[in-house]
Amino acid sequence: GAVVSQHPSWVICKSGTSVKIECRSLDFQATTMFWYRQFPKQSLMLMATSNEGSKATYEQGVEKDKFLINHASLTLSTLTVTSAHPEDSSFYICSARDRAGYTFGSGTRLTVV
Amino acid sequence: DAKTTQPTSMDCAEGRAANLPCNHSTISGNEYVYWYRQIHSQGPQYIIHGLKNNETNEMASLIITEDRKSSTLILPHATLRDTAVYYCIVRPGSGSARQLTFGSGTQLTVLP
Numbered sequence: 001g002a003v004v005s006q007h008p009s010w011v012i013c014k015s016g017t018s019v020k021i022e023c024r025s026l027d028f029q030a031t032t033m034f035w036y037r038q039f040p041k042q043s044l045m046l047m048a049t050s051n052e053g054s055k056a057t058y059e060q061g062v063e064k065d066k067f068l069i070n071h072a073s074l075t076l077s078t079l080t081v082t083s084a085h086p087e088d089s090s091f092y093i094c095s096a097r098d099r100a101g102y103t104f105g106s107g108t109r110l111t112v113v
Numbered sequence: 114d115a116k117t118t119q120p121t122s123m124d125c126a127e128g129r130a131a132n133l134p135c136n137h138s139t140i141s142g143n144e145y146v147y148w149y150r151q152i153h154s155q156g157p158q159y160i161i162h163g164l165k166n167n168e169t170n171e172m173a174s175l176i177i178t179e180d181r182k183s184s185t186l187i188l189p190h191a192t193l194r195d196t197a198v199y200y201c202i203v204r205p206g207s208g209s210a211r212q213l214t215f216g217s218g219t220q221l222t223v224l225p
Contacts, residue, residue, distance in 0.1 A: 006156070034212045043200075044157070044215040093156050095213070101147070102213055104156035 002028050002098035006105025013084055021079045021108045023094030029074035030096035038091040050077040084112040117201045122220040131188040133219050135201030138182040143205055148186045150197040191223045
């Protein structure tokens, strides 16, 4: 089946620094990828839709200048959390559309200290 | 996308069938019922989906009522590894580019 690889699986960074999370579709091409955020004991909340070769579409309340998304190829989308703060600590998950539906990455646990 | 209602939590004995209900009374004719699950600290995993006929695969069975206003996911022989949050999602089929919208889901705990 379709596989989406997400890296890193966890990261700890200092407040004020930036962190990049990668999402790769390994055996299929993904023109559309989605980025979700999940806080403890809550459901997944869509942050943005990443479209290959064009600007991402952000959900209401998500700062596009803080959460930079790049989808430069059909197999790679990146999410960069800029100037991270402790309140950005969360579980970030990417998803890609494949022929059958949607495949999710394993998630990235971000802790900002 | 149509709203879904699921119980917050359920318990099931290991080896028994787990039956997870989902109400989707506002489902439209072109909307499918998808089920995903999320084991703690992992990404969601696809389980099964269907339009109006009952479906079965190696993981589970999906029973959709004739009026399509509710469905039940059945794990025939639950194991401890099936402990997870199960999400019922209603949306247009795979041809649609829209994202999956997650509700609160059902926390299934399989007990030894």
